Amino acid sequence: MNERSDATPDERRTVKVSKYLSKHLRHQPERIGITLDANGWVPIDELMRAAAENGFRFTRAELDHVVAVNDKRRFTIDGDRIRANQGHTVEVDLGLPRAEPPEYLYHGTGVRSLDAIRAEGLRPMSRHDVHLSPDRETATRVGARRGRPVVLSVRSGAMHRAGHIFQVSANGVWLTAAVPPQFISFPDS
Structure with missing residues (x-):
């Protein structure tokens, strides 16, 4: 808000x-x-x-x-x-069940974070999990909090098949421990 x-x-x-x-x-x-x-x-x-x-x-x-x-x-x-519903920096277990994600989820970020994301992927930083959006519009709003937004596509279906765990919070935010760079599509790639 x-x-x-x-x-x-x-x-x-x-x-x-x-x-x-x-x-x-x-x-x-x-x-x-x-x-x-x-x-x-x-x-x-x-x-x-x-x-x-x-x-x-x-x-x-x-x-x-x-x-x-x-x-x-x-x-x-x-x-x-x-x-x-999510976004805690204090230790809590939201008790969310594992969920099978859609083929693609999205992550909104700022331009200045792209080099680190290309090298390391998406990391939770001070939060417990990486937050992913179900659509580009939501990811754009999230990314806009950090300046000019950049929306990254995450091949979440492929990640899931490779053994990565996903959960979805009560408000539709998808959570996962980290997203390795090979599962991220950057706007210029």
Whole structure:
């Protein structure tokens, strides 16, 4: 959820709550004193209490709204608990089953990353897995966060047949440990 310059106050608030949730459900739960369980879940009342104690109050209605309207479907609510769907830098096991990917998946990146990707392939960097998109449009939006986007085609079907493991998160993001360079088609190749 990127904030637009013409965003309404309600839209800006939604973005602010979404970013707060991402930070604490994916990267720094300890910063506000919450503990994610082994699968990344935290009780909603615990999250809201900790956020309020740390100076960031939001209502359950705001939380539900953020989960419902987030264009990337970053969060899942299950009863009285919430978690981020993927993108964690803290250790969690999302419990996602292995899945057979489509023949091609896509990865959006910036031009400045291409040399490293050509040499080393796609690596998870600070995350647990490499994130792949099911379509070029999504990959383009992801890549645009890093400047002029470049969309790489990943021969995910061939990777799967070669023994690489894939999972798909609740929001449709495909996850794999790494993508070796031989499975990547670059725009100029």
